[in-house]
Amino acid sequence: MLELRNLSKQWDHRPLLADVSLNVDSGETVALLGASGSGKSTLLKMVAGLEVPESGSVWFDGADITDLPPERRGFALMFQDFALFPHLNVQDNVAFGLVEQGVEKAAAREQAREMLQRFGLGDHAKARVWTLSGGEQQRVALARALITQPRALLLDEPFSALDATLREQLRNEFRERIEAAGMTAILVTHDELEARAMAQRAWGLVGGRLQPLW
Ligand SMILES: Nc1ncnc2c1ncn2[C@@H]1O[C@H](COP(=O)(O)OP(=O)(O)O)[C@@H](O)[C@H]1O
Ligand SMILES: [Mg+2]
Numbered sequence: 001m002l003e004l005r006n007l008s009k010q011w012d013h014r015p016l017l018a019d020v021s022l023n024v025d026s027g028e029t030v031a032l033l034g035a036s037g038s039g040k041s042t043l044l045k046m047v048a049g050l051e052v053p054e055s056g057s058v059w060f061d062g063a064d065i066t067d068l069p070p071e072r073r074g075f076a077l078m079f080q081d082f083a084l085f086p087h088l089n090v091q092d093n094v095a096f097g098l099v100e101q102g103v104e105k106a107a108a109r110e111q112a113r114e115m116l117q118r119f120g121l122g123d124h125a126k127a128r129v130w131t132l133s134g135g136e137q138q139r140v141a142l143a144r145a146l147i148t149q150p151r152a153l154l155l156d157e158p159f160s161a162l163d164a165t166l167r168e169q170l171r172n173e174f175r176e177r178i179e180a181a182g183m184t185a186i187l188v189t190h191d192e193l194e195a196r197a198m199a200q201r202a203w204g205l206v207g208g209r210l211q212p213l214w
Contacts, residue, residue, distance in 0.1 A: 007019075
């Protein structure tokens with residue numbers, strides 16, 4: 001279980017996050033909804049270890065990970081701007097995390113190709129990432145995030161750069177893939193329909209505090 005305990009942070013002399021606590025069960029997707037500038041990304045970065053809380057702590061499976069660097073948390077992150085590596089082809093983008101973990105390159109590529117097959121992208125394994133459509137690039141980003149079997153998946157407005165039709169299609173596909181992987185996930189979004197389609201529970205971030213939505 002992922003636990004956020006009393007996380008706080010000031011910005012510009014105002015409380016951006018005020019005593020935020022949240023538990024996410026393993027295998028559960030929780031949505032964080034809030035207006036632009038409400039602190040959603042800051043909160044997600046604290047979970048990832050990219051932002052330090054002024055007070056409070058982050059726990060995973062009973063261990064305090066507040067001071068653990070991002071690469072040692074075993075979490076995968078996905079942002080709205082796809083953040084694929086432009087100099088690598090599709091399969092090497094997906095294989096990247098495995099190679100980082102010390103998997104031999106040929107084996108990592110093989111696993112990446114299998115993953116791409118499952119994602120309906122098998123024909124694009126050798127393609128340059130910029131030749132893919134926005135939706136395909138987000139699929140590649142999810143494949144890259146899931147292939148390392150992260151302990152949790154952190155999604156920051158993953159579809160906001162895409163058009164409405166594609167967003168709708170991808171939310172369902174992503175939910176199915178996240179469920180199939182048994183993944184613990186936090187979805188940050190300002191789109192309530194997206195939250196309803198993908199998350200079992202949702203919280204609103206208003207004035208630095210979390211309010212239960214459903
Ligand atoms: N390190 C920082 N640098 C600049 N602005 C920051 C920083 N940390 C927080 N902020 C400010 O905090 C507010 C919340 O940002 P953010 O977490 O990105 O909100 P959201 O993701 O909900 O849109 C913004 O107004 C932003 O300018
Ligand atoms: Mg944000």
